[in-house]
Amino acid sequence: MENKDLPQELDQALGAFSGYLAGERAVSAHTLRAYLGDLRSFLAHAASEGAARLEDLELGTLRRWLGTQSQAGVARSTLARRAATVRAFTAWALREERTTSDPALRLKAPKRERHLPGVLQAQQLTRLLAGLEEAAAGGEPLPVRNRAVVELLYATGIRVGELAGLDIDDLDPDRRTLRVIGKGNKERTVPYGVPAAVALDDWLRRGRPLLARDNSGPALFLGSRGGRVDQRQVREMVNGLLEALGDTSASGPHALRHSAATHLLDGGADLRAVQEILGHSSLATTQIYTHVSVDRLRKSYQQAHPRA
Structure with a gap:
């Protein structure tokens, strides 16, 4: 234009x-x-x-x-x-030879402010997921879906846009892996654990068939009208669940991504493996989660060591 x-x-x-x-x-x-x-x-x-x-x-x-x-x-x-x-x-x-020089080569930009992402503690996630499992036990399709969505977001650390774009064929239940199309149309394979596998199986057996319509296509997760779930619906759902916890400032699906990355590193995962799981193009982006882990380690040290 x-x-x-x-x-x-x-x-x-x-x-x-x-x-x-x-x-x-x-x-x-x-x-x-x-x-x-x-x-x-x-x-x-x-x-x-x-x-x-x-x-x-x-x-x-x-x-x-x-x-x-x-x-x-x-x-x-x-x-x-x-x-x-x-x-x-x-x-x-x-x-493109539209100009003969690059005036920005010597441009120094202000450094970005580093904000540590909101991270859920293990006991908070246990409460969150237990509540979702209890709600899903009633068999209503949306609670069954919500449980599977949250389990998968935390298990894999995928972005909400990546989750909304998933098709059923992107799941490999036997290997418990997920094919994800990330930024720049880059494809990666992400593993997930047994709790997410159980929640996904429950959704595919009991939840999705009750919502599926002619317009559902191959979408893994569906909205209440049978179409592919959209990112806004997922954000609103996760925000509501985190607010209901009452003891965390973390908000939105990205908090589950931050939590997954931090807990992987806390558990001893290799930084490059976490980079690959998250789909970061630069290791520097993943390294912010090491700062989160070190910050938590420092607080534990100060609380526990007699000469901290």
Whole structure:
């Protein structure tokens, strides 16, 4: 779509980069919107300074743009993402020979703030899952589904979008593994344990047949009307369950992902194995969970050691 506020060359480059992200990079619709929003902001700033061509973009332009964002109160994590977006754009423009230099090569972005994710304790998860098992015993399809969903999210650490996209054929019950399509359409295989296997078998035998309709297709998890369950429904369900616990600040399906990763590392799992299970492209992303584990270890030490 043409942007009337941008000079023609900058607008055309933005459109071509959008095609590259959607095609070759296969980013999600949400990520695409975020990237393009960042780039429109940057290119509009550059145009306001007189830039009309990609060759007009300079390191100073980038720094001044980030400076105005910072002064407007934009969080450091957002500034870091926006800087990374512009770096990806200028590197792409150089590869495509749309420009002869990359002005962002020497751009230093603010470091992201590290927020430790909310993690459920083992006894909290025991209470949560016991309550779901009790609710499922009545045989109503939605409680049976909810138990299987939560067991699987915690057993595998998969993202809620990955869970919603699962088909029945993605399960291998004999090996207790799951085929998951993650970010960038990358496929990985994730193991799950006996409790999740029991909950899934119960859902497939007793729950899913009661909800299945002509529009259900191969979807593993269904909504109340028989269509594929959507991410919002799962988030609302998990949020409600965690709020009902009453003694945790953790919220949403991502808390189950964080908990799975942390408990794996607490139990001695290899960091690279956890990276593969979670589908992280970078080991650095997985390493945040080592900080969670070390933080818990430190608290235990301070509580227990007489000379802590």
